[in-house]
Amino acid sequence: MTNTSLRSVAKKLGTGLFKRPILVKNKVLVGTHHKTGTVWFANIFHDISSRLGLRFVRSPDERFPRSGWDIFQNSHSAFDLSKLGQFRGLHVIRDPRDQIISATFYHEKSAESWLHVKMDEFGGLTYQEKINSFSSFDDRMLFEMEHSAFHNIISMKEFDHTDERFLTVRFEELITDYRLERFEQIFKFLGFRRVIVGWCLISAYRNSLFSGAVKSTHVRSGQPKQWPEYFKPVHRKRFEQLFGDVLQKLGYDEEWDSID
Numbered sequence: 001m002t003n004t005s006l007r008s009v010a011k012k013l014g015t016g017l018f019k020r021p022i023l024v025k026n027k028v029l030v031g032t033h034h035k036t037g038t039v040w041f042a043n044i045f046h047d048i049s050s051r052l053g054l055r056f057v058r059s060p061d062e063r064f065p066r067s068g069w070d071i072f073q074n075s076h077s078a079f080d081l082s083k084l085g086q087f088r089g090l091h092v093i094r095d096p097r098d099q100i101i102s103a104t105f106y107h108e109k110s111a112e113s114w115l116h117v118k119m120d121e122f123g124g125l126t127y128q129e130k131i132n133s134f135s136s137f138d139d140r141m142l143f144e145m146e147h148s149a150f151h152n153i154i155s156m157k158e159f160d161h162t163d164e165r166f167l168t169v170r171f172e173e174l175i176t177d178y179r180l181e182r183f184e185q186i187f188k189f190l191g192f193r194r195v196i197v198g199w200c201l202i203s204a205y206r207n208s209l210f211s212g213a214v215k216s217t218h219v220r221s222g223q224p225k226q227w228p229e230y231f232k233p234v235h236r237k238r239f240e241q242l243f244g245d246v247l248q249k250l251g252y253d254e255e256w257d258s259i260d
Contacts, residue, residue: 023052025191029089031077034152035102036171038075038095040207047203052196072162077159087165088190094171095228095252096153096243103152104144107131141235150242157246172224178210231259236254
């Protein structure tokens with residue numbers, strides 16, 4: 001979109017000439033999973049909503065928002081589709097092996113409140129205290145794989161990937177989408193009108209690490225295919241015991257390189 005077109009849209013937005021039904025053809029759902037870009041996409045769609053006067057609701061727990069909304073994000077991709085009306089949805093997944101590594105690093109140090117709740121199953125320790133009670137990163141990975149990451153990977157696997165109302169995209173595609181080509185496909189699929197897709201792309205760029213404008217304490221790396229550096233035969237064996245054909249189901253390369 002040219003600068004002239006953007007200025008024209010901005011003028012109309014400012015005067016209220018564009019209304020919600022004109023900006024987007026339908027309701028928009030955004031489904032992520034833990035460590036698949038939840039905060040990243042919340043920032044993008046909050047920015048889009050602020051720019052365009054749309055109503056953005058984010059919830060990790062509610063399967064449908066109880067108030068007026070145009071864009072609804074659930075950080076577990078758990079939606080009550082029977083109550084959400086006509087929509088288009090985005091579903092973000094990530095290589096489960098990288099998800100485990102990212103979550104292990106994150107849970108060692110994060111200040112998120114749930115990580116600091118005393119839990120009977122851990123003998124009164126918090127999740128963070130328990131994961132840090134293991135002396136090696138190898139053992140922390142195994143613990144993470146069997147606990148928090150387990151639930152997140154199962155939810156990625158069990159999501160209905162045949163629902164054509166959702167576009168499933170890989171975190172790995174987007175973290176290196178410097179030309180915003182995949183993002184453009186996403187916004188068009190979600191029903192944003194052509195005249196404002198340029199605004200959406202600006203929001204995607206300005207909220208992405210590759211823009212150089214984002215300083216995030218939430219993201220350690222985000223680079224794809226980190227797992228060969230960390231996975232050992234013991235991790236591969238436990239992964240396959242817990243998750244079976246998840247890599248095939250999600251469309252990820254099942255080649256384990258030298259990990260045998």
